Amino acid sequence: MGDFEYHDRIIGPLFSSNSSDLCALSKSELWWSSHFEYLKEHGYMMRPRYRPGWKPSFKPGILTALYSEDGQTILHPYVMDALRISDSYMVAIKRVKVSTGEENIANFFSNQEHNTNPRNRCIRVLEVLPVPGNDDEKIIVMPWLRKVMDPRFRTIGEAVQFFQEIIQGLQYMHENNVAHRDCARNNMGMDANPMFTRQYHPIKPKKRHNWSGRALHHSRTRCPPTYFLIDFGQSRMYNPSQPRPSEYALKSGGYTPPEGDADIPCDPFATDVYILGTMIRTSFLDGDSDSYKPGVHGFEFLRPLVNDMIADDPSSRPTMTEVSSRFSDLVRKLPWWKLRSRAVQKDEFFTTPFRAVYHLFWTASMMLLLKPAIPSPKPLH
Structure with missing residues (x-):
């Protein structure tokens, strides 16, 4: 559903050496x-x-x-x-x-x-x-959910909506005594149906489902998607009347938490915080050198919070309730022009001036349509 990791024989016969x-x-x-x-x-x-x-x-x-x-x-x-x-x-x-x-x-x-x-x-x-x-x-x-980074985020505010909903979702899981334990980006997805004028193909999402052409879409600002946590195969539910047991950390999203490298069991909620912080760091702040994916300019305001979330000592990390509160405080201080500014990939060079000019006109049109800087999707129910 949207962002699953590749597995043996996923591509199947298409890359077989035997043409038959x-x-x-x-x-x-x-x-x-x-x-x-x-x-x-x-x-x-x-x-x-x-x-x-x-x-x-x-x-x-x-x-x-x-x-x-x-x-x-x-x-x-x-x-x-x-x-x-x-x-x-x-x-x-x-x-x-x-x-x-x-x-x-x-x-x-x-x-x-x-x-x-x-x-x-x-x-x-x-x-x-x-x-x-x-x-x-x-x-x-x-x-069926789509990968959260496809299409790319256009503005800082669009990414803030993503952070808000995922932080909120993981906090809600913890409040209900459930640890996800594998909450990397590949286990997040978005319901992008509001964005697309026609249904996209699940395997080739840039094409229409019926393969009749490109799947055209609106921006997240104009037609906001909704984000979800998925894949609870490693998740654990705990008895609230008993002390929460320690768990051995799993490799998630290509990264192993420090407690996993040390092979020391710890509070699984603290490990969730680390995995989420690592997702923000590698997908937005710094990029991921292992997969040659650049970061995105404009998110340094999250650096202090993310640094605390990925602290080596699990007991030093904030809880998801604290993460949610601190994140809300940081966002509240951002001026409107910051939220509406373009989320520029760190490997983007030659096209930046042209895209910047287009972004000014696009931003004006969104403001005329009274679209908020942080997209607000329709209620789930």
Whole structure:
């Protein structure tokens, strides 16, 4: 759903050295294809590639497959995209093992009490289906989410909205005695449907779902998306009447917290704070040298808070309640022109003057439309 990590055989046959395999489904794809009728009966239609009797529309070859709609493989072996037949709403269908408890935590934040709480930023479960003949797995259906950095943030205020909602969401999880434990950027997503004039393709999101052209979109300022935390496979729920046990930290988003390197169990809530702070540092403040992704100018006001969030000593890190309070204070002090200023990638050079001039006219149009500097999406319910 939007931002899953790559896994073995994700690309499947498209990069096989044997040309006879280029049009074949991978092992994980075959599992989904074998459940096509079952999912259809429950109201979900997978893409043509996974329908019974599918024959490729393209000739064998890597390039022809890449440029064909039915040559697009799934992004994760346990996650399938589909359209809800009743209204063509795009969903993510995920296979989860019962033993992980992911279904329980996802359902917990989707129940009536939490589902109506505007501070809840956990992805909603639309339906849970049994896996025929397998009691060890379940199928959970959720909205399909897009990667949070695609398209890029246009203004500082747009990124502030993202920070607000994710901080709020993680704080809400902690208040309900749940640690995410893997809250890196790849486990965040956005409902970008309000931004797009036509539905985008789940695997090639720059194209329309029906492959008829580019998927055009409005800015986040004009048509705000909503951000969510996803993937609770490593999450843990704790008994509020008992002391919270220490946990060994996991590598998340390519980074291991200091307590993980030291192999010392600690408060999982403090580890969540570190992972979130690292996400802000590597995605916005400094960039990520390992993946050659630059940072973004304009977010130095967050440096003191982020430095405290990524402190080596877990006991020195602020709680999510403190993070939320300090973040709100920092944002409150920002002038309107700062929030409306352009979020410039640190590797952008030659096009900056041209984009700056265009941004002035665009900003004026947003102000005339009375769009706030920090986008405000419609309530979830």
